Amino acid sequence: MNVKAIIQYLGKCCREISELANGKGEEVSYWFDYLWCAARYGCLVRQYVYGEFYRQSSIDRKESMTYRRFIKVFxxxxxxxxxxxxxxxxxxxxxxxxYVKREWMYMPETDFNTFCEFADRHGFVIVKPLNLCEGQGVHGLQLPKDEDKRKKVYEELSGKNIMVEQCIKxxxxxxxxxxxxxxxxxxxxxxxxxxxxxxxxxxxxxxxxxxxxxxxxxxxxxxxxxxxxxxxxxxxxxxxxxxxxxxxxxxxxxxxxxxxxxxxxxxxxxxxxxxxxxxxxxxxxxxxxxxxxxxxxxxxxxxxxxxxxxxxxxxxxxxxxx
The missing domain is CATH 3.30.470.20 (ATP-grasp fold, B domain)
Incomplete structure (x- = not known):
């Protein structure tokens, strides 16, 4: 982790621990406890605050799937x-x-005729970028019936690393x-x-x-x-x-x-x-x-x-x- 990333993470820690303390005068004790949890258990600040790690006993903390342990497992x-x-x-x-029953196309491998046949069967589709995660970039798209408009959509989609899929019912x-x-x-x-x-x-x-x-x-x-x-x-x-x-x-x-x-x-x-x-x-x-x-x-x-x-x-x- 570079210096900029460390500074950003410490800023995030300050905001979330301050939110947890909520002006009750316990911010310093939370900070000491969190730093111990980060070093001892590999706990990130989100888990400490929103995963309520701060509430857990030492026994529970030993059994918890923290980020460091999670990486070790996978x-x-x-x-x-x-x-x-x-x-x-x-x-x-x-x-x-x-176990994948829906129809789908990987656009860089799909020719225009195949794209048109797919559009005839499935007017509204789901577009999924392959290089993003956590649902980023996923959106619905109505494929046009007009051939010229289809050509334009096809040219736009085929130049990207994306999947086009039939909607699941x-x-x-x-x-x-x-x-x-x-x-x-x-x-x-x-x-x-x-x-x-x-x-x-x-x-x-x-x-x-x-x-x-x-x-x-x-x-x-x-x-x-x-x-x-x-x-x-x-x-x-x-x-x-x-x-x-x-x-x-x-x-x-x-x-x-x-x-x-x-x-x-x-x-x-x-x-x-x-x-x-x-x-x-x-x-x-x-x-x-x-x-x-x-x-x-x-x-x-x-x-x-x-x-x-x-x-x-x-x-x-x-x-x-x-």
Missing amino acids: KKLNRSDYVHLLENKRDFNIHFAS QHKDMNMGGRSVNTIRMHTILDKDGNVHCFKPVFRAGVGDAVVDNYCAGGCCYEVDLELGVLITPSLSKDHIKHKIHPGTDKIVYGYQIPNWDKVIIDITKAAKMLPQCRFIGWDIAITDDGIELIEGNHNPDYELIEFFGTRGWYAKTKKWI
């Missing part, structure tokens, strides 16, 4: 020469084709009143004996007119009970309000049932075995009327979804599988 379990099958959306769709019970396809983030670890362990499933729901459901894009996240498939926590969200009713709706969170939950567990267990070289994956899963549709897999999924809310202590819980 670097140990995921072979770098196979990570592209998760990072690259084109490679992912090809490798996991049995999600199960009606996955809709939370917005425009996004809402997904399940399921974490899996494949142990040395080839057994798949699913843990800390999270329902991610978009808010308002957002096209994506990502937490970083303003969506809300709720922990799902692994056995029952029902929501069991208020939200984790960027506004730091623990919503018990999904924003902008009248949908109560607690006990909300995710449809086709048995198929989620069965199919994601099979998918995890399709890439044994990457043993730790965070899967993004759409729920359809027929079962599941894989959106993507992450070799370094957002550790905030694992440890900032709901059940915690996942470093200790997963060590026996590693």
